[in-house]
Amino acid sequence: MGMTMTQKILAAHAGLKSVQAGQLIEADLDLVLGNDITSPVAIHEIEKMKTDGVFHKDKIALVMDHFIPNKDIKSAQHCKCVREFACKHDITNYFDVGEMGIEHALLPEKGLTVAGDVIIGADSHTCTYGALGAFSTGVGSTDMAAGMATGKAWFKVPSAIKFNLTGKPGKWIGGKDIILHIIGMIGVDGALYKSMEFVGDGIKYLSMDDRFTIANMAIEGGGKNGIFPVDEICEAYMKEHSTRPYKVYQADEDAVYDEEYTIDLSTLKPTVAFPHLPENTKTIDEAGDIKIDQVVIGSCTNGRLNDLRIAGEILKGKKVKKGLRVIVIPATQKVYLDAMEEGLLKTFIEAGAIVSTPTCGPCLGGYMGILAEGERCVSTTNRNFVGRMGHVDSEIYLASPAVAAASAITGKISSPEEV
Numbered sequence: 001m002g003m004t005m006t007q008k009i010l011a012a013h014a015g016l017k018s019v020q021a022g023q024l025i026e027a028d029l030d031l032v033l034g035n036d037i038t039s040p041v042a043i044h045e046i047e048k049m050k051t052d053g054v055f056h057k058d059k060i061a062l063v064m065d066h067f068i069p070n071k072d073i074k075s076a077q078h079c080k081c082v083r084e085f086a087c088k089h090d091i092t093n094y095f096d097v098g099e100m101g102i103e104h105a106l107l108p109e110k111g112l113t114v115a116g117d118v119i120i121g122a123d124s125h126t127c128t129y130g131a132l133g134a135f136s137t138g139v140g141s142t143d144m145a146a147g148m149a150t151g152k153a154w155f156k157v158p159s160a161i162k163f164n165l166t167g168k169p170g171k172w173i174g175g176k177d178i179i180l181h182i183i184g185m186i187g188v189d190g191a192l193y194k195s196m197e198f199v200g201d202g203i204k205y206l207s208m209d210d211r212f213t214i215a216n217m218a219i220e221g222g223g224k225n226g227i228f229p230v231d232e233i234c235e236a237y238m239k240e241h242s243t244r245p246y247k248v249y250q251a252d253e254d255a256v257y258d259e260e261y262t263i264d265l266s267t268l269k270p271t272v273a274f275p276h277l278p279e280n281t282k283t284i285d286e287a288g289d290i291k292i293d294q295v296v297i298g299s300c301t302n303g304r305l306n307d308l309r310i311a312g313e314i315l316k317g318k319k320v321k322k323g324l325r326v327i328v329i330p331a332t333q334k335v336y337l338d339a340m341e342e343g344l345l346k347t348f349i350e351a352g353a354i355v356s357t358p359t360c361g362p363c364l365g366g367y368m369g370i371l372a373e374g375e376r377c378v379s380t381t382n383r384n385f386v387g388r389m390g391h392v393d394s395e396i397y398l399a400s401p402a403v404a405a406a407s408a409i410t411g412k413i414s415s416p417e418e419v
Contacts, residue, residue, distance in 0.1 A: 002252025004160040005227050006195040009135040009249050013118045021159035021256070029059065030134075031112060032147040033121030035103055035360075036064040040081045041141035042122060046149050054089050055151030061093040061112055062086050063103035066360040068096070071367040101332025101358045104128040104216060104300035108208075109332055111242025115230045116249060120144065120153050125300050125382065127218045130227035131211035132234060133248060137225045158224040160195040161186075162257040165202035167266035172416045174310070175206060175213030176302055176380065176400035180271040181263065182214075183221045184281030192222035194258060197251065199229060202265045208237045209306040216301050217382050220278040270415055272378075273398035276386045284403065284415040294377040295320075295408040296389075297401050298329025298356070299363045302380035305335050307401040312344040314405035314416055320352035321411030327369045329356045353408070365389045371396075378407045 003011065003018060011019040013027035034042055039062055046054075054060055062082050067075035079096070086094035093112060095101065104125050107113050115133035119126060122144035129136035139153065147153050163182060183190075196218045203211075211228050218226025228234065230248040238246055270284040297303075297311050308330060320326045328348045330336040336358065339345050345355050362369030363381040371377055371390030376397065379389065384396035397413060406414040 001256060002254035004195060004197055004251045004255045004257070005133070005229065005249050006135050006160060006197065006225060007157055009116060009118060010155060010157055019157045021157055023157045024154060025157060026152050026154045027118050029120060029147050029151050029153055030117040031059055031061060031119040032144060033061045033063070033103060033107065033119065033123065033126060034144050035066055035123055036068060036075065036078050036082060037066045038122035038141045038144065040078045042144040042148065043081060043085045045142050045145035049145070049149055051149040054148045057090050058092045059151065060091050060148055061107055062091055063095045063106060064097070064100050065102050065358065066364065067366055068100055068359055069357070099333060101335070102300045102303055102360055105304055105331035105335070108132060108212070109241060109334060111244060114238050114242050114244050114246035115234065116247030120147050124219045125216050127223065127225045128212055128216040128300065130215040130218065130225050131208060132238060133228060133230040135225055135227065138219060156193070158193055158195045159258050160197050160255070161191050162260040163196060163198045164260065164262040165198060165200040165265055166262060167202050167264040168205045169265040169268060172270055172402045173265065173268050174400050174402065175210030177268055177271045178210070178263070178265065179214045179217040180273050180278065180281050180398065181268055183217065183278045184271065184273070185261070186221055188220060188277055188279045189222040191218070193224050196221060196223040196226040198226065203228065203231065204233070205265065207306055208233060209304040212304065213301050217278070220382060270400060270403050272403060272413060273384055275384055275395040275397070278382070278384060278398060284413070287413045290376065290397065290413040292324065292378050292397070292407060292412060293375040294325045294327070294369065294371065295404050296327045296329070296362050296369055296377060296379040296381060297404050298327070298331065299360065299381040300331065301382045302401050303329055303331030303335065305338050307380065308335065308339045308344050311401040311405040312347045314402060314419060315351040315353070315408065316347045318351055318409050318419065320408050324408060324411050326353035326408045327356060327362060328353050330358055332358055362389055378404050378413060380404050
């Protein structure tokens, strides 16, 4: 029986010739990731183990991104805990104020994730790195602690769903529209503990930023991970950003998939997820007249440079609707600098938006954009659960940077074609 991309990577890291869905394995890890919320719990657990240090100081990444710069005493204490741990164990890849970024945008940019890796992170959107042909998945803080101590983790080998992407998407169709369409189609539990494997001739039209967005939200369809094959676009990205060797794994022709879907990207329309689940999707022409109070453009899903370029193209020379709050958050310091040099930050500020230092803040209802009772937000983030960005009676509409920027101008959910 043939293996999928994910199964081949896991087999190699478990030292096995082959694995099959449902099999329990122990695999070697290439990277263990934690942030300022999840790392303190892991650190307290690793201290209980009385281990002699960490398994490899270069293969742990600690990124302070959720409440940075610290929003209160508790968040400051959390960061202090992680900072002291990183110093004690001489952790190479510790990122704090001044060099941090949103973790899932920062690590590929820094070249810490490449094709063929096995990566765990104490954050559910660790599945982002599947865009590079790696197996990456979110775990709990105790699994993170075990990973930091031993360099290993156990997995149940996932079965897979194949998504065959064909055709060329339209001008304003990006990775966010594609993954929202898929989640709307299969539901938030449609790929529960399965590998979502994206293939097809349509992939060549998707930038790496598009692919990161799609892989990032695999978890929102219930997936254990999302993964793309490695092509010339992916290889060019890795060669630009990393000096690490990488290994390309391709699915066998007789690999077994639980389900297969074909999606013609040329037929897709801008797509929005209505409250209160990512599966509650509507195309822009089905949205109706939904007035909004706030727009957030950023996050580990859509805070990369191409995302800001798209928003800037729409906002340039225009004004944010009076009374509307628009928050733009570049995902990393490099994205911030590149956007500044391209004049994008000037475009946003002149339009009436604010530009924040990199942070996850508003996505999880932490800070930098909390919603009050009854308020509605169009956001390029990845979750729109009840109370996710603030009050339990607020509403979040997930959308692409193009739809978010257009909506910022009109004050209601709008297509980029309308502005």
